[in-house]
Amino acid sequence: xxxxxxETAPGAPVKAARDDEDGRDSGLDDPTAPDGRLDHHKxxxxxxxxxxxxxxxxxVADTATAEPARAAEAKLHAAPDPATPPRGxxxxxxxxxxxxGAVPGxxxxxxxxxxxxxxIAPPARPAPARPPLxxxxxxxxxxxxxxxxxxxxxxxxxxxxxxxxxTRPGQFRVVDAFSRIxxxxxGLSRTGRLSDAAMDRAVEALKVCRDKLxxxxxxxxxxIATEACRAAENGEEFLARVxxxxxxxxxxVDRETEARLAVSGCSxxxxxxxxxxxxxxxxxxxSEIALVDVKDRRSRRLADHIVAWTSLQVGVVTLxxxxxxxxVTGQTFADMIDHAAGLLxxxxxxxxxxxxxxxxxxxxxxxxGTVTTLAGIHLxxxxxxxxxxxxxxxxxxxxxxMNARLLSWSFDERVANPCIGADRADxxxxxxxxxxxxxxxxxxxxxxxxxxxxxxxxxxxxxAADGVWRRGANPWRNRPKWNGQ
Numbered sequence: 284x285x286x287x288x289x290e291t292a293p294g295a296p297v298k299a300a301r302d303d304e305d306g307r308d309s310g311l312d313d314p315t316a317p318d319g320r321l322d323h324h325k326x327x328x329x330x331x332x333x334x335x336x337x338x339x340x341x342x343v344a345d346t347a348t349a350e351p352a353r354a355a356e357a358k359l360h361a362a363p364d365p366a367t368p369p370r371g372x373x374x375x376x377x378x379x380x381x382x383x384g385a386v387p388g389x390x391x392x393x394x395x396x397x398x399x400x401x402x403i404a405p406p407a408r409p410a411p412a413r414p415p416l417x418x419x420x421x422x423x424x425x426x427x428x429x430x431x432x433x434x435x436x437x438x439x440x441x442x443x444x445x446x447x448x449x450t451r452p453g454q455f456r457v458v459d460a461f462s463r464i465x466x467x468x469x470g471l472s473r474t475g476r477l478s479d480a481a482m483d484r485a486v487e488a489l490k491v492c493r494d495k496l497x498x499x500x501x502x503x504x505x506x507i508a509t510e511a512c513r514a515a516e517n518g519e520e521f522l523a524r525v526x527x528x529x530x531x532x533x534x535x536v537d538r539e540t541e542a543r544l545a546v547s548g549c550s551x552x553x554x555x556x557x558x559x560x561x562x563x564x565x566x567x568x569x570s571e572i573a574l575v576d577v578k579d580r581r582s583r584r585l586a587d588h589i590v591a592w593t594s595l596q597v598g599v600v601t602l603x604x605x606x607x608x609x610x611v612t613g614q615t616f617a618d619m620i621d622h623a624a625g626l627l628x629x630x631x632x633x634x635x636x637x638x639x640x641x642x643x644x645x646x647x648x649x650x651x652g653t654v655t656t657l658a659g660i661h662l663x664x665x666x667x668x669x670x671x672x673x674x675x676x677x678x679x680x681x682x683x684x685m686n687a688r689l690l691s692w693s694f695d696e697r698v699a700n701p702c703i704g705a706d707r708a709d710x711x712x713x714x715x716x717x718x719x720x721x722x723x724x725x726x727x728x729x730x731x732x733x734x735x736x737x738x739x740x741x742x743x744x745x746x747a748a749d750g751v752w753r754r755g756a757n758p759w760r761n762r763p764k765w766n767g768q
Contacts (some may be wrong), residue, residue, distance in 0.1 A: 416496055416504065416531040430502030431458065434741035435492055437533060439468035439511040439567025439600050440710070441652075442488040445738040446499060452752040453551065453583065455742055459495055463488045464706045468511035468568045472601045477515045485521075486528055493529045503749065505741045508533045509541055510568035510598065538594035541737065542571040543586045548740030549650055549733045550585040552674055553577065558644035559636050561725045564736055565651035565717050567600040567710075570623075572721065574635050578644070584747070586740075591632025597623055597717065599653065599710040608709035609694050616690055619716030620723075627724050640725055647725065650733040652707065653714025657685045658732040659702030666701045673734035682722070682730055686715050 432455070436443045446459040465484040467477060496504065512518035512535050526532050536544075545564040553560055558578035564571045573592040575585060582588070602608075606619050627633065639645045658672045661681055677685075689697070689712060697708040746752065 431499050432742050432745050433496055433501050433504035434738040435506040436737045437508045439598055440464060440466055443738055444492040447742050449746045449751040461492055468600050471511060471515055472604050476517050477521050482521050489525055489529050489531055493531055503745050506531055506533045507536045542573045542592045544737045544740035545571055545650055546573050546586045547743050548735045549648055552731055552733050553585060559639040560646055560648050562648045563721050565653045565714050566598045568598040570595040570598055570717055591635045593630040595626045597626055599714040602713040603710050608713050611712045616716055619713060620719045623717045623720035624723055627720055633724055646729040646731060647727045648731050648733060650736040653718055654732045655734050656702055656711055661685055664702055669734045672732055675732045677730045679728050
């Protein structure tokens with residue numbers, strides 16, 4: 284603002300419109316009102332104008348009034364104290380949550396004592412109810428995201444969990460896995476019931492699985508129980524206990540569903556040069572066998588090509604309990620083979636692939652702990668490695684050599700092997716006996732090993748049902764490719 288002097292008549296009182304030290308723009312030298320009090324309304328307005336102009340000064344008429352104006356101007360333009368923040372950047376102090384009031388006689392000399400009103404805490408919100416964990420459940424997943432899929436298999440010997448997310452068509456990436464030997468079917472063949480100790484072990488393993496499921500946004504899950512819960516008299520009671528203690532609802536699947544899921548889990552291991560395959564899953568309480576024919580046509584769902592299937596009422600746990608699995612002689616091993624072969628004789632569809640057996644396009648495909656153990660011993664692994672075992676091819680002579688090698692070992696030698704361990708030392712030869720019975724009915728020059736099975740089949744079917752592999756449905760397929768930078 285340009286400074287200019289105001290002309291006055293001689294002898295008239297001097298009036299200068301200015302900002303005084305109190306910040307009021309009163310237009311008079313005397314900043315007080317007629318009753319001697321400061322005009323607080325004008326004082327407030329003057330402070331606002333002073334902040335806007337930041338030191339704008341109106342002209343003064345003479346020396347007597349110029350000196351206080353210069354002093355005020357110097358005070359406004361003085362360098363701010365570094366310890367004091369600029370006035371314009373100060374924040375208003377937040378009021379305290381309590382309210383002060385005066386209590387007569389509460390302080391000495393009749394002063395009013397401050398009274399603090401106690402803070403009232405808001406009522407606590409009840410914790411949200413934990414959603415149940417059951418087959419087909421959708422939890423915490425955004426409808427626009429692929430989310431995670433989970434599959435749990437509670438078998439006669441193992442409790443296994445797999446969490447994955449879909450990637451390429453027909454494939455998925457595993458993000459979490461769990462496996463523990465619980466021997467739920469221990470003593471089942473003798474008593475017909477699940478023992479208390481076996482159920483306790485299974486419940487503890489299922490609690491670990493529950494904790495894993497609750498930490499991820501699971502889009503869909505399926506939790507199944509197989510032969511042990513199917514055959515036990517108290518199988519339903521055990522599942523009710525699982526639901527009460529873990530919040531997980533497991534479904535008991537029939538044998539046909541179990542065989543179909545095993546085939547679906549191994550679809551990627553059936554090559555284009557294969558026209559027929561016998562897939563078997565040697566479990567703890569039962570063994571599922573499926574005959575698959577893909578010679579004339581081939582679809583993405585390998586389970587659609589099953590021409591015959593059966594479920595043998597024998598597994599590594601039941602067979603070892605029947606014949607003994609700790610100290611196995613050559614005769615004991617032969618008796619085990621004969622017992623399993625006798626059960627196969629009653630399979631009516633065993634000859635559906637009779638014209639393919641022995642051909643170049645025919646082979647066996649095994650998915651169980653028995654064949655993966657044989658593969659690990661064949662590779663002489665210092666510790667089990669799934670990446671080297673899954674998909675491995677073994678010739679008929681190599682399988683014979685592994686069976687003979689295992690039969691020559693004592694129980695302690697089987698325990699010492701890193702691919703067997705103490706948990707499987709008394710079960711592995713029973714599994715080899717079931718494998719030999721299968722090879723007698725369907726002889727083949729090649730055996731392919733699969734370290735996969737029911738869980739992978741469950742995941743594959745759920746993802747296919749949701750259409751995550753359709754074009755444009757999976758964000759993984761539309762991601763930008765890595766350019767090396």
